[in-house]
Amino acid sequence: MTEQLLAPATSRTAMQCLLDPRSVAVIGASRTSGSLGRRVFDALESGGFAGAIYPVNAQATEIGGRRCYASARDLPPGVDLAVIAVPSAHVLAAADDALAAGVRSLVVITAGFAETGPVGAELQRQLAAKVTAAGARMVGPNCLGLINTKSRVNASFSPVFPPRGRVALSSQSGALGLTILELARDRGLGLSTFVSIGNKANVSSNDLLEYWENDAETAVVTLYLESFGNPRKFAELARRIGRTKPIIAVKSGRTRAGVRAASSHTAALAASDEVVDALFESAGVIRADTIDEMFDIASAVSMQSLPAGRHIAIVTNAGGPGILAVDACERGGLKVSEFTRATRATLKSFLNEAASVGNPVDMVASAGADAYRRAIETVLSADEIDAVIVIYTPVDPAQSGMILDGIRAGIAGARATGNVKPVVACLMTDGARPEPLVVGGERVPVYVFPENAARALSKVTRYAEWRHGNFGPATRFSDVQTAQARALCASVIAARGDDWLRPDELRQLLAAYGIAITPGVAVRSADVAAERANELGYPVVAKLTSPSLVHKSDVDGVRVGLGNDEELRAAFADLMRVAQTLSLADAAVLLQPMVGRGIEMMVGVANDPLFGAVVGFGRGGTDVEIERDVHFRVAPLVDRDADALIRQSRALPRLLGYRGRPPADVPALRELLLRVSQLVTDVPAIVEMDLNPVMALPVGEGCAIVDARVRLASDVLRSTAGGRGQPAGSAS
Ligand code: ADP
Ligand code: MG
Numbered sequence: 001m002t003e004q005l006l007a008p009a010t011s012r013t014a015m016q017c018l019l020d021p022r023s024v025a026v027i028g029a030s031r032t033s034g035s036l037g038r039r040v041f042d043a044l045e046s047g048g049f050a051g052a053i054y055p056v057n058a059q060a061t062e063i064g065g066r067r068c069y070a071s072a073r074d075l076p077p078g079v080d081l082a083v084i085a086v087p088s089a090h091v092l093a094a095a096d097d098a099l100a101a102g103v104r105s106l107v108v109i110t111a112g113f114a115e116t117g118p119v120g121a122e123l124q125r126q127l128a129a130k131v132t133a134a135g136a137r138m139v140g141p142n143c144l145g146l147i148n149t150k151s152r153v154n155a156s157f158s159p160v161f162p163p164r165g166r167v168a169l170s171s172q173s174g175a176l177g178l179t180i181l182e183l184a185r186d187r188g189l190g191l192s193t194f195v196s197i198g199n200k201a202n203v204s205s206n207d208l209l210e211y212w213e214n215d216a217e218t219a220v221v222t223l224y225l226e227s228f229g230n231p232r233k234f235a236e237l238a239r240r241i242g243r244t245k246p247i248i249a250v251k252s253g254r255t256r257a258g259v260r261a262a263s264s265h266t267a268a269l270a271a272s273d274e275v276v277d278a279l280f281e282s283a284g285v286i287r288a289d290t291i292d293e294m295f296d297i298a299s300a301v302s303m304q305s306l307p308a309g310r311h312i313a314i315v316t317n318a319g320g321p322g323i324l325a326v327d328a329c330e331r332g333g334l335k336v337s338e339f340t341r342a343t344r345a346t347l348k349s350f351l352n353e354a355a356s357v358g359n360p361v362d363m364v365a366s367a368g369a370d371a372y373r374r375a376i377e378t379v380l381s382a383d384e385i386d387a388v389i390v391i392y393t394p395v396d397p398a399q400s401g402m403i404l405d406g407i408r409a410g411i412a413g414a415r416a417t418g419n420v421k422p423v424v425a426c427l428m429t430d431g432a433r434p435e436p437l438v439v440g441g442e443r444v445p446v447y448v449f450p451e452n453a454a455r456a457l458s459k460v461t462r463y464a465e466w467r468h469g470n471f472g473p474a475t476r477f478s479d480v481q482t483a484q485a486r487a488l489c490a491s492v493i494a495a496r497g498d499d500w501l502r503p504d505e506l507r508q509l510l511a512a513y514g515i516a517i518t519p520g521v522a523v524r525s526a527d528v529a530a531e532r533a534n535e536l537g538y539p540v541v542a543k544l545t546s547p548s549l550v551h552k553s554d555v556d557g558v559r560v561g562l563g564n565d566e567e568l569r570a571a572f573a574d575l576m577r578v579a580q581t582l583s584l585a586d587a588a589v590l591l592q593p594m595v596g597r598g599i600e601m602m603v604g605v606a607n608d609p610l611f612g613a614v615v616g617f618g619r620g621g622t623d624v625e626i627e628r629d630v631h632f633r634v635a636p637l638v639d640r641d642a643d644a645l646i647r648q649s650r651a652l653p654r655l656l657g658y659r660g661r662p663p664a665d666v667p668a669l670r671e672l673l674l675r676v677s678q679l680v681t682d683v684p685a686i687v688e689m690d691l692n693p694v695m696a697l698p699v700g701e702g703c704a705i706v707d708a709r710v711r712l713a714s715d716v717l718r719s720t721a722g723g724r725g726q727p728a729g730s731a732s
Contacts, residue, residue, distance in 0.1 A: 012080075012104075014104050014105050014135065014136050014137040015105075015137055015203075015207065015211050017080035017081060017104035017105045017137075018080075018081055018104070018105035018106075018107070018137045018138075018139065018146075018203070019146065019148060019193055019195070019211060019215075020148050020150070020151055020153070021051065021080035021081035021105070021148075021151070021153055021155070022051040022052075022080050022151070023051045023052040023053075023054070023078075023079045023080050023081070024044060024049070024051065024052070024053055024054070024079070024080065024081045024082070024083065024153065024155055025053075025054040025055075025056050025069070025072060025075055025079050025081070025082040025083070025098065025103065026040050026041045026044065026053070026054070026055050026056065026082075026083050026085070027056040027057075027072055027082055027083065027084045027085065027086060027094045027097075027098065028040075028056070028057065028084065028085040028086035028094070029041035029055035029056065029057055029063050029068070029085075030057055030059070030060070030063070031057075031059075031060050031063060035085075036085040036109055036110075036157055037057070037085035037086065038063075039157040039159075040083050040085055040109065040145065040155065040156065040157050041053070041055055041063065041064060042064070043154040043155075043156060043157060043158065043159060043161075044153070044154055044155060045064060046154075046161075047147075047152050047153065047154035047161050048152040049151065049152050049153050049154070050151070050152065051080075051151070051153075052079075053066060054066070054069055054075055054076075054079065055067075055068045055069070056068065056069045056070075056071065056072050056075070056082075056094075057069075057070075058070045058071065071097050072094060072097035072098040072100075072101055072103065073097045073100055073101050074101070075098070075101040075103065077101065077102045078102055078104070079098075079101065079102070079103045079104070080103075080104050080105065081103070081104070081105050081106070081107065081155060082094075082098040082103045082105075082106050082107075083106075083107045083109060083145060083155050084098070084106055084107070084108045084109065084110060085109045085110060085157075086110060087110065087112075088110050088111065088112030088113065088120075088123065088141075091108060091110050091123075091127060091141065092123065092126060092127055092130070095108070095127055095130050095131070096130065099130060099131070099134040099136060103136070104136055104137075105136050105137045105138065105139075106131060106136060106137075106138040106139070106140075107138070107139045107140055107143070107145050107146060107155050107156075108127065108138060108139070108140035108141035108142075108143070108198075108201075109140060109141070109142075109143060109144070109145055109156075109157065110140075110141055110142070111141065111142040112141075112142070113127070113141045113142055113199055113201070114142075114199050114201070115142055115199060124141060124199060124201050125201075127141065127201060128201040128202050131201075131202050132202070137202055137203055137207075138201065138202035138203060139195060139196075139197060139198065139202070139203050140196075140197075140198040140199065140201065141198055141199055141201060142174065142198040142199045143174050143177075143196040143197060143198025143199070144156050144157065144158060144171075144174035144177040144178065144196035144198075145157060145158070145196060146193065146194060146195040146196065147161065147162065147181075147191070147193065147194040147195075148192070148193050149161075149162060149163070149164035149165070149190070149191055149192060149193070149217075150164060150192065150217050156177075156194075156196065158177070158178055158181050160178070160181040160182050160185055161185075162181055162184045162185050162189075162190070162191040162194065163184075163185065163188065163189075163190045163191070164190050164191070164192070165189060165190015165191050165192060165302065166190060166192055166217065166218060166219035166220060166302050167184075167189060167190060167191050167192060167218070167219070167220045167221075167222055167298050167302050168191065168192050168193045168194075168195075168208070168212045168215070168217075168218040168220070168221050168222065169184070169191055169193070169194045169195070169222045169223075169224075170194075170195045170196075170197055170205050170208050170221075170222070170223050170224070171194075171195075171196050171197070171224040172197055172198075172200075172205070172224055172225055172226045172227070173196075173224065173226065174196045174198060176224060176291070177194070177196040177224075179291075180224065180291060181194060183291065183292070183295060184295065187295055187299065187435075188435045188436050188443075189295055189298060189299055189302070190302075192212075192215065192217040192218040192219075193212070193215070193217070193218065195208055200229060204229050204230070205223055205225060205229075205234070206229070206230060206233050206234055206237055209221065209234070209237045209238065209241055209247070210237060212241070212245065213237075213240070213241045213245070218245065219245055219302060220245060220246050220247075220248070220298055220301050220302045221241070221245055221246070221247045221248070222247075222248045222249070222294055222295075222298050223247065223248070223249040223250070224249075224250050224252075224291060224294070225249055225250065225251045225252070226251075226252050228610055231279060231610050231611050231612075231634075232611070232612065232634070234279075234283075235279055235282070235283045235634060236283075238280075238283040238284065238285050239282070239283040239284060242283065242284035242285060242463075242466075242467070243284070243467060246286060246301045246460075246463055247284070247285045247286065248285070248286040248287075248288055248294050248297050248298055248301070249280065249285050249286070249287060249288065249294070250287075250288045250289070250290065250291055250293075250294050251276050251280075251287065274631070274632055275608050275610075275611055275614055275632050275634070278614065278631065278632040278633050278634060279611060279634050281466075281633075281644070282633050282634065282637075282638070282640075282641050282644070284463060284466040284467060286301075286459050286460070286462070286463050287459075288459070292452075293452075293455065293456070296445075296447060296452050296453075296455065296456040297456045297459050297460060299436065299445035299456070300422070300424055300445050300456045300457060300460050301460055301463070303436060303442070303443040303444065303445050304422035304423065304424065304442075304444070304445065305420045305421070305422055306422070306460065306461075306463070306464035306467070307386040307387040307421070307422050307457070307460065307461050307464055308386050308421075308464070309386035309461075310333065310334050310335045310386060310461055311334075311335050311336075311337060311384055311385050311386045311387075312329050312334045312335065312336050312385070312386065312387050312388070312389060312454075312457065313336075313339070313359055313360075313361065313379035313380075313382065313385040313387075313388045313389070314326065314329075314336060314359060314360035314361065314388075314389045314391065315360070315361045315363070315372070315375045315376055315379060315388065315389070315390050315391065316360050316361065316362055316363070316390075316391035316392075316393075317362075317363050317364060317365055317367040317372075317391070317392060317393060317395070318362075318364075318365065318391070318393040319362055321391045321393055321426065321428070321449075321450045322360035322362055322391060322450070323360075324449070324450045324451055324454075325360065325389055325391060325426070325450035325451070325453065325454050326360060327451075328450065328451040328454035328455055328458075329389075329454045329457070329458060331455075331458075332454060332455055332457070332458025332459065332461075332462075333458055333461070333462065334454065334457065334458045334461060336359050336360065337359065337384070338358060338359060339357070339358070339359055339379075339382060339384060339385075340382070340383075340384055343378060343379065343382040343384065343385075344357045344358070346378050347361060347375060347378055347379075350370075350371065350374050350375075351363055351367075351371060351375065352364070352366065352371075354366070355367070355371075360391075361375050361379065363375060365395045366395075367403075368399070368402070368403065368406070369399075369402045369403050369405055369406025369409075370406060371406070372390070372392070372403055372406035372407050372410055373406040373407070373409040373410040373413065374410065375410065376388065376390060376407060376410025376411060376413075376414070376423075377410045377413040377414050380410070380411070380414035380419050380421055380423065381414055381417065381419060385421070386421060386422075386461075387421055387422045387423070387424075387457055387461070388421065388422070388423045388424075389423075389424055389425070389426065389450065389453050389454060389457065390407055390423060390424075390425040390426070390427075391425070391426045391427075391428075391450055391453075392404075392407065392425070392426070392427045392428065392429070393428045394428065394429055397429075400429050404427070404429075404437065407425065407427075407437065408437065408438075408439045411423055411439045411442075411444065412439050412440055415439070415440070415442070422457070422460070423444050424444065424445050424446075424447065424453045424456065424457055425437055425444050425445070425446045425447070425453065426446070426447045426448070426449060426450045426452070426453045427446050428448075434446035434447070434448065469640055473638060473639075474636050474637060474638045474639060474674065474677070474678075475639055475674050476678060477513070477514060477674070477675055477678060479514050480512060480513045480514060480675075480678065480679075480682075481512040481513075482512075482682045482683070484512045485509055485512040485513065485679065485682065485683050486682070486683055486685075488505065488508055488509055488512070489509070489683055489685040489686065489712050490685070492505060492712055493685060493712055493713075493714045497714070498711070498712060498713040498714060499711070499712060500547070500709060500710065500711050500712075501709075501710045501711070501712065502547070503520070503522070503545070503590070506708055506709075506710055509679075509683075509686075509710065510679075510705075510708065512679075513675050513676075513678065513679040514675055515672065515675050515676065515679070515705070516705070517691075517705040517706075517708050518592050518593065518595060518704045518705060518706045519592070519593070520543075520590045520591060520592040521536070521590070521591050522545065522588040522589070522590050522591075523572075523588065523589050523590075523591060524588050524589070526569050526572045526573065529542070529568060529569070529572045529589060529591060530565050530568060530569060532591050533562070533565070533568050533591055534565075536591060536592070536593050537593065538562065538563050538564055538568075538594075539560075539561050539562055539563045539593075539594040539596075540562050540568065540591050540592065540593060540594055541558065541559065541560045541561070541562065541591070541592045541593070541594050541706070542558075542559045542562060542568065542571045542572060542575060542589050542590070542591055543557060543558045543559075543575075543589065543590045543592070543707075544557030544558070544575040544578055544579055544584070544587060544588075544589060544590075545557075545587070545588050545589070545590045546579065546584040546585060546586055546587045546588070547585065547586055548584060548585055549582075549584060549587075551622070552707075553622045554622075555578055555582060556578060557575060557578055559571035559574070559575065560594060561594055562594075572589055575589050576589070592706060595695045595697075595704045595706055597695075597697065597698065598664075598693075598695025598696050598697050598703070598704060599651060599654050599655060599664050599695070599696040600619065600620040600621040600693035600694075600695060600696075601617070601618070601619060601620045601649075601651060601655075601669065601693065601694045601695075601696050601703075602616070602617070602618060602619070602620030602621075602624055602630065602690065602691060602692035602693060602694060603615070603616070603617055603669075603672055603673060603676055603689075603691040603692075603694050604616040604617075604630070604689055604690050604691065604692065605635070605676060605680045605686065605687075605688060605689035606632075606687075606688060607687040607688060607713075608634075611634045612634070612635070612684075613634075613635040613680045613681065613684070613686075613687075614632045614633065614634050614635060615632065615633055615634075615635050615637055615645075615673060615676060615677050615680070616630045616631065616632045616645075617630065617631060617645040617646065617649065617669075617673055618630035618631060618645075618648075618649050618650075618651070619649060619650060619651045620692045620693035620694060621692070621693055624692065627650075629649055629650045629651065631645055631648045631649070633645055635677045635680055635681050636677050636678065636681040637673060637674060637677040639670075639674070642670045642673040642674050642677075643670065645673060646666060646669060646670060646673075655669075655696060662698040662699065663698070663699055664696035664697065664698060664699065664703075665696060665697055665698065665699050665700060665701055665702050665703060666696075666699075668696075668697075668702040668703045669694070669696055669703055672691075672694065672703060672705075676689070676691070685712045685713065685714065686710055686711075686712060687711055687712065687713040688709070688710065688711035689708075689709065689710045689711070690707075690708065690709045691705045691707075691708050692707055692708075693705075693706060693707060694706075
């Protein structure tokens with residue numbers, strides 16, 4: 001401890017100096033109250049910061065009783081942090097001065113940078129370059145500042161100082177930051193650090209994640225995000241950190257514009273916010289729809305332990321709120337199932353006649369403190385229950401105090417026996433935003449409505465399942481020929497530029513990764529067609545193909561189940577007529593053996609402007625855009641991503657076998673997903689892929705890919721019209 005205090009300042013990293021400073025200069029602190037600089041100075045003073053505070057202002061010799069420095073160059077050496085709140089035209093000079101004096105880190109509050117246009121963006125680039133050159137770190141520009149509750153640093157212009165706690169919070173919006181801080185304070189949610197990251201010219205949310213990973217004060221991370229600088233890095237960090245510290249994020253902009261009109265099924269389906277969901281889901285990030293919900297969830301994970309399963313007991317004194325809670329639980333995937341006979345008998349032994357001893361336990365309006373105490377103790381101790389929601393609707397407000405005591409006593413009684421199951425409460429005691437219920441050293445989160453409690457609990461449960469899951473790495477197949485696959489793509493691009501692969505190229509590319517497609521032969525005359533069909537063996541399928549034809553069924557270009565020569569010749573003539581009507585160039589007919597008994601699924605790849613390659617899986621066929629059963633994961637997939645994709649599909653019951661039909665070869669589908677993921681990860685020129693349909697055959701027979709399309713692009717960035725989807729100047 002002593003050693004740590006005596007250690008020279010330089011042994012701390014610039015990030016530590018930034019987020020936990022021991023001395024702070026305020027550049028632009030002025031004597032005029034209300035100016036930004038003065039507000040920061042006042043906030044720092046009134047927050048109770050114990051370290052040194054240095055106001056910097058050329059126009060003053062003293063501010064708030066402290067000696068004022070004319071220039072940051074005059075500061076004593078080794079100041080941890082300088083907050084810059086001067087007009088944008090002076091920011092670069094102020095940064096120069098501070099960095100020259102050896103200041104380790106900056107918070108630049110001033111706006112007027114990349115958010116204003118190209119001139120501001122250039123200014124921001126220069127500012128960031130100075131910070132990097134000096135080996136310093138910087139939050140902002142264009143931000144609210146930061147707060148550290150442990151060392152009581154309020155280096156922001158927020159007048160609100162949140163209570164100390166274990167939740168770290170980062171906000172991309174400064175304006176929302178103020179509201180968020182008020183919300184945290186009103187809810188009694190304790191924060192460790194708050195950072196308004198502004199334009200992210202130097203420090204990004206990813207940097208903060210890395211800092212919080214090792215910050216002993218932080219147990220839960222909450223993020224308000226508007227854009228991702230580097231989503232892959234985010235996913236990688238989140239997946240690692242989320243195993244010990246839950247990460248809850250609100251990502252605004254749930255609908256995404258600017259995604260290129262897509263010609264493959266997969267790209268059309270991926271052009272939505274679902275990819276963000278996919279990223280969060282596989283990285284274990286808890287996604288909240290609103291800031292309020294983010295705090296609902298943060299309260300639950302920071303105050304209570306994680307549930308061991310999905311079984312919830314509800315204890316209430318009113319039917320309506322109980323039903324609301326049941327519905328919200330079930331919507332969120334939780335189970336409000338019947339109690340065992342023993343639990344029911346115990347409940348019956350002390351509850352009155354009118355009470356229901358089912359789940360929810362509806363103790364009716366007459367329930368007193370003792371009923372609450374014993375009911376809570378009983379359900380918390382029941383083996384079949386993983387978590388409890390307590391609901392109290394006042395009948396006689398004069399009783400509320402006693403009833404709350406009963407609720408506390410019930411929880412305390414269970415805790416005394418070593419029970420750690422999570423409890424959340426919905427106490428409709430008055431209109432105000434409820435404070436957590438204090439039970440000994442524990443705090444029980446209290447929600448305004450039963451749905452809030454249920455929804456928070458369901459998201460926490462999903463997170464707990466993710467965290468308890470197996471984190472095995474991705475299976476890597478060694479029987480693949482990466483160099484060959486890359487060379488093939490390079491030669492196609494050299495010859496034709498960005499294009500769809502032709503059938504023989506497709507077959508070769510997939511074969512290099514151990515993925516076989518159902519063989520087919522292209523024919524151009526009825527006689528040759530008949531000959532080849534005989535060799536393949538009836539029944540066969542005939543498909544019209546042409547480089548200019550995208551979806552064959554759309555033009556009635558697929559004939560299945562052709563059983564003999566006669567049917568084949570008729571189909572051939574038909575398809576040729578279609579080709580003529582449409583004046584298709586280079587039309588041919590592709591013959592394939594008919595795959596009889598499969599379940600039609602699809603595996604696809606799209607290239608997301610932000611996330612890069614995403615792999616999709618779901619029900620296949622010609623109507624996938626209507627069925628909308630396709631879910632995504634960001635490549636490369638780990639094994640559990642592949643499992644999750646298969647589990648998520650609405651076709652799962654069919655794949656597992658139903659009504660006497662044989663179950664499908666799910667391991668083969670899983671292998672296909674992982675091979676496709678490895679292929680597109682190793683060969684980035686593949687920007688779009690549809691394997692549709694993939695016929696899932698009975699166990700042991702694998703799957704048959706009867707239709708495949710792959711598009712290559714030489715420059716992944718150019719192939720997406722939406723740009724990088726982040727404000728100019730975002731660093732990472
Ligand atoms: P497209 O997607 O261009 O319309 P497909 O080759 O996917 O053409 O064929 C459309 C539909 O025809 C498939 O979804 C499937 O139902 C059926 N089909 C195609 N080829 C076969 C085959 N070899 N065996 C069985 N059914 C097939
Ligand atoms: Mg198809």
